[in-house]
Amino acid sequence: MSISNVKIINKLSNSKATFIKTGIFVSLAAYWGVILVGTFITFN
């Protein structure tokens, strides 16, 4: 029982880390998308 509790806690913390990493990746992708599109529109 205690081992499965530890496993659940580990899974939760891994999910949290994955969620944060995904959020950072999506934010960076959006940022780069905006500046690339903006540059294209400016020079078009």
Next chain:
Amino acid sequence: MDVFLPIAQVFVNPIEILLLSAIVGVLSGLFGVGGGFLMTPFLIFLGVPPAYAVANEANNILATSVSGSTTHYLKNTLDYKMGLMIVIGGTIGTALGIYIFTYFKGIGKIDTVISLAYMYILAIIGTLMLVESLGEIDRAKRNLIVKKKLHVHYWIHGLPLRMRFPKSKLYESIFTPIIIGLFVGFIAAIMGIGGAFILVPAMIYIIKMPTKLVPGTSLFVTIFVSVIVTFLHSFNFGSIDLMLVVMLVIGSIIGVQIGQKLGEKIDSSGLKALLAILLLIVGIAIAYETFFAEQTEKEIIQVLTSDLNFFSIFILEFSEDMPFFYGLFSIMFAILLGVGAALIRRVFSNFKKKMLLKKS
């Protein structure tokens, strides 16, 4: 309480400039990176036209580089020979950069080019720093040790005309530092930065210099590059405003000293992620202003010469009548302030050591 900048022809709040300059100085002293790529965007946000922000920030960087370089000279942690090779490349790169700057200024696109350059540089550095610092935090949590290859050779290590660099204990092609200097000089001329964020990793990973010689040599190179950038901007465009330079230099020199002291006491590796986020936020702000903000016509406030104070009139007349000597004066002024700050710091440091010895 706003002050009128006679050359840039804008009103600025001197307290804001001093504070911002000091904060950026603290960050550059703490992280060992130049403040140019933060200070120039801040100047633009405060209303200084980009072309003037670039030129005056280059002058500011000259002062802080002289200050830092003097400290390293006194500690004997400079490789002059390597530095001079990079300066040769830097001179060519700066001339090329000024040529491109002049071209874009002529077609009226220089403000857009500078904004775009900053946007991309901040985005690239911010992204790389954020990914690297998050990776470090992740590895530290998992207690992972990454084994890196001791020597990695690129095409640049196969170039001819090899020379010995005794201080760094290297034997490599002179083209390596020259090409790096060329790139740094080009970027410095367009953006008004020192280029340390390119120079330092290039010196460590490409040239393979010993780490202890890198900061001093980088600052030494930045002096020469900043001198050339400042002089060419002053002579070609008359864009150096001594009033602005004084505020920037005072703030940043004080900030850098505080930042260096803080850097000795705290571990800055955890703060690197925060710095990366700050760079990205500044990049977003520039992107917003360039692409989305309404381009309103700025009210041109005409200030008559009779309304200016003595110092402003002196700067205007000096700049118009003797641009060559005005450029030289700006450079000497920054160098003197930089050397003065380094010597004052050394005196205080020696005094503190004596007091500690007396107590013990």
